[in-house]
Amino acid sequence: MDLLALTIFVEIVDGGNLSQAARALNMSRANVSYHVAQLEKSLDAELLRRTPQGVELTNMGQQVYEHARNIVHEAALMRDAVSASEDQLTGKIGLSAPTGFGQLVMGPWLIEFKKKYPGIILEVRLENFIDNLVKDGVDVAIRVTPEPPPMVVARDLGPVHYTLCASAEWAARERLPQNLGELRRTPIITSGGVSGRVRMTAAQNGHEEEIEFVPTLMSRSYPFVLDCILSGIGVGLVPDYVIRPRLQTGELVQVLAEYQFGIDGNHLYLMYMPNRYQSRAAITFIDFLTDKMGLLRMVRRSGV
Missing domain, CATH: 3.40.190.10 (Periplasmic binding protein-like II)
Incomplete structure (x- = not known):
């Protein structure tokens, strides 16, 4: 049995089409197609059907795929065993x-x-x-x-732990929210949310409250979100790793630090x-x- 043909066949099934397998194996699409045809010829069975979306397995193809996947897996294990004595992983x-x-x-x-x-x-x-x-x-x-x-x-x-924060400038100019109720009336900048709305959870001492709001600005570009928070246009609600260094330098101040915040159960x-x-x-x-x-x-x- 041709190990290369089996490897190509498994790549086609996993990737969904011949082109993806060709890219993964650094081969031409024609070469990939040739090896599959030879595999089908050697087994005297149709393994794949071409569809507008890509390819799909025949009933026989599904059975061959299960065996081929195991063979390819074992071959890879054998290669790893041979190189196990080498000092350097590759x-x-x-x-x-x-x-x-x-x-x-x-x-x-x-x-x-x-x-x-x-x-x-x-x-x-x-x-x-x-x-x-x-x-x-x-x-x-x-x-x-x-x-x-x-x-x-x-x-x-x-x-994912979120932190509410504001720039030192915003905190000096505006009144920081003192409770969750006031937070609902605060312009919030965030990185999360779906369809323009954010569902936030606020937990304290085992009690959790859910708040839904419309951000004043929302983006998945963290550098941009951080710039917006630092510019003083609102209170930020972002993952803690985004703003931790700025909190330590005092450029940002934490808001409602007694709560643990989350977005959409992320x-x-x-x-x-x-x-x-x-x-x-x-x-x-x-x-x-x-x-x-x-x-x-x-x-x-x-x-x-």
Whole structure:
């Protein structure tokens, strides 16, 4: 059985079409099509049907896919075993992370990882949305969402903590909100929300209250949101990692610090595809990120 043909077949099914498999394997589409045709010829069975959306498995194709995926997985394990004695991990990892969290928090982590494992190639995409991990060539994704997609393996890294803050200038010029009721009448700048409205939770001493409001300004560009808060046009409601350094310097002051805030039940998730071979490099990277996230949670709890 041709291992290359099986690998191509698995890539086509995982990616959804021949073009994606060709990009993932750095082959021409014609070459990919040729190998699939040869595989079907050797098995004397139709495995894929072409559709306007891409390809779909036949009944026989589904059975062959299950076996092919296992064979490709075992072959990858064998390659890892052969290289296990090498001092340096190698491979390529595609990472997708939210723009703000990726730049402000993960950047130093990724530099540290690269210094520790120089043989691993990192392809980093800082973006807030992604449609399909396999199709987009992503091995590991960090996402902020209330619920991860059902088709991925997801590690819940905990809730995203939001902080209310205002510039020192705004605080000197305006009266800071003293309670949640006053907050409803305050111009709020935020990074979250759906359809122009934000559903915020405020928790204190085990009691949680939900507030829905329309922000005066909303953007998923954290540098822009931070500039708007610092300019004094309203009170900011953003993840704590965005503004923590500015709070420490006194440029920003915290508002209603006795509450813990959240938006739309958002949690931070580390995600990857199920039933897809994870190389030693990918496993090492996932464990590295998980450890870093754990340290980040410890820092939050300590209030540092």
